[in-house]
Amino acid sequence: MNIAVIGTGYVGLVTGAGLADFGNDVVCVDIAVHKIEALNRGEIPIYEPGLDKIVSRNAAEGRLHFSTDLPEAIRSSRAIFIAVGTPPKPDGSADLRYVEDVARTIAKYMDGPKLVITKSTVPIGTGRLIEKIIIDAGHEHKASIVSNPEFLREGSAIEDFMKPDRVVIGASDDEAVQLMKEIYAPLHSLEIPFVVTNVESAELIKYAANGFLATKISFINEIAVLCERLGGDVQDVARGIGLDSRIGSKFLQAGPGFGGSCFPKDTSAVADIARRYEYEFQIIEAVLRVNDDIKQRMIGKVAGAVGGDVKGKTIAMLGLAFKPETDDMRDSPTIPLIRGLQALGATIRAYDPEAMENSKAIFEDVTYCEDAYKTAEGADALVLATEWNEFRALNFSRIRKALRQPVIVDLRNVYDPQRMKAEGFTYVSVGRSNEARKRGV
Numbered sequence: 001m002n003i004a005v006i007g008t009g010y011v012g013l014v015t016g017a018g019l020a021d022f023g024n025d026v027v028c029v030d031i032a033v034h035k036i037e038a039l040n041r042g043e044i045p046i047y048e049p050g051l052d053k054i055v056s057r058n059a060a061e062g063r064l065h066f067s068t069d070l071p072e073a074i075r076s077s078r079a080i081f082i083a084v085g086t087p088p089k090p091d092g093s094a095d096l097r098y099v100e101d102v103a104r105t106i107a108k109y110m111d112g113p114k115l116v117i118t119k120s121t122v123p124i125g126t127g128r129l130i131e132k133i134i135i136d137a138g139h140e141h142k143a144s145i146v147s148n149p150e151f152l153r154e155g156s157a158i159e160d161f162m163k164p165d166r167v168v169i170g171a172s173d174d175e176a177v178q179l180m181k182e183i184y185a186p187l188h189s190l191e192i193p194f195v196v197t198n199v200e201s202a203e204l205i206k207y208a209a210n211g212f213l214a215t216k217i218s219f220i221n222e223i224a225v226l227c228e229r230l231g232g233d234v235q236d237v238a239r240g241i242g243l244d245s246r247i248g249s250k251f252l253q254a255g256p257g258f259g260g261s262c263f264p265k266d267t268s269a270v271a272d273i274a275r276r277y278e279y280e281f282q283i284i285e286a287v288l289r290v291n292d293d294i295k296q297r298m299i300g301k302v303a304g305a306v307g308g309d310v311k312g313k314t315i316a317m318l319g320l321a322f323k324p325e326t327d328d329m330r331d332s333p334t335i336p337l338i339r340g341l342q343a344l345g346a347t348i349r350a351y352d353p354e355a356m357e358n359s360k361a362i363f364e365d366v367t368y369c370e371d372a373y374k375t376a377e378g379a380d381a382l383v384l385a386t387e388w389n390e391f392r393a394l395n396f397s398r399i400r401k402a403l404r405q406p407v408i409v410d411l412r413n414v415y416d417p418q419r420m421k422a423e424g425f426t427y428v429s430v431g432r433s434n435e436a437r438k439r440g441v
């Protein structure tokens with residue numbers, strides 16, 4: 001099928017490349033000329049493992065194109081995916097300006113029946129809003145509105161696209177559902193479940209999924225606080241509850257709080273949507289408060305590890321991105337952590353395998369280093385903030401020699417407390433107060 005994907009950000013690019021790989025003929029459109037020029041030269045603007053290969057393969061085979069010509073893309077496509085940004089406004093609600101602009105442009109240039117699919121995470125009711133914009137333009141042709149939310153994780157987006165747990169299709173007519181099944185034909189034949197529902201339910205599924213996952217994280221982070229106070233081990237508690245199949249073991253990793261482009265934005269957006277419908281979504285409001293609180297607590301954790309006062313101390317940060325396998329710094333827990341430590345008088349040295357460029361736009365007053373060992377040089381504590389694989393197997397005697405004081409603060413519970421002790425470190429992690437005890441597996 002001929003498809004236009006509007007917006008070549010993270011979601012748009014992965015969607016466009018993935019749909020082309022499914023055998024569709026895809027044009028990815030963006031108003032940013034430099035982005036399209038770069039993509040046409042084979043340069044990928046974001047770091048996402050495997051994306052470059054699938055883009056180059058499909059471009060070479062003639063199924064994937066990049067263009068700035070939106071009217072032509074609208075005319076030549078049967079299905080139009082809207083994947084433009086929906087940034088948060090100061091009050092937490094999603095800014096729909098770009099989605100509305102695209103809807104008006106579709107209304108202006110459509111020359112036949114179109115399937116208009118929202119891929120961006122949009123507030124409930126946006127599908128209807130797009131429909132109204134197009135109907136109000138008084139067209140002879142029909143636009144069928146579909147909500148097809150994405151559940152892509154940064155760092156494993158290609159795998160998530162190619163082998164999703166489910167495909168959600170919110171539509172108001174059978175033809176639209178049929179066309180969506182054609183677009184996703186390879187997944188249909190892999191027997192991936194398709195959840196077919198109305199537009200509003202599909203829009204809510206996206207928010208409910210992210211809200212629920214964020215709830216699991218804030219929940220386990222509060223259990224970690226209790227573990228520290230009561231003498232428990234959060235890893236054991238997570239395993240102990242996660243083996244109950246009704247709970248499930250995923251998303252129970254305690255840490256410095258959730259970040260990224262989705263969870264913070266979507267949880268505050270769903271709280272805002274609820275408020276607009278005169279309901280206070282109490283659980284989500286609490287999840288957000290807990291997350292802010294957990295991020296702040298990490299400052300005290302680092303300060304505590306160096307004797308309570310970081311003034312005049314040097315802190316070495318391993319990892320800056322909000323999670324591994326991405327260069328994304330959006331809402332990274334390292335932002336309030338670094339700012340907080342600097343405000344208390346600490347000097348920060350840092351290294352991240354991919355996120356240093358993006359970090360430089362946020363922090364100028366950080367010394368960026370070329371690897372973990374250089375970062376540790378002369379520091380009073382080493383903080384593991386993002387669990388990149390290359391930090392899992394460090395040479396700890398080199399690290400100890402490089403540090404001024406042998407202190408490790410592990411915000412991701414990656415290292416074995418006993419081993420750290422044996423290596424001569426003062427070791428602090430999250431929710432593992434009982435760290436001397438050997439854990440049974």
Ligand code: UDX
Nearest residue numbers: 150151152153154251252253255258259260262322323
């Ligand atoms: C998330 C959703 O998983 C995805 O389905 C959605 O489409 C977009 O948002 P992403 O933001 O890429 O994906 O990352 P994810 O792996 O879900 O992690 C989000 C944050 O939660 C990270 O900061 C991560 O460190 C944190 N997290 C995750 C935890 O602290 N503990 C966990 O157990 C899992």
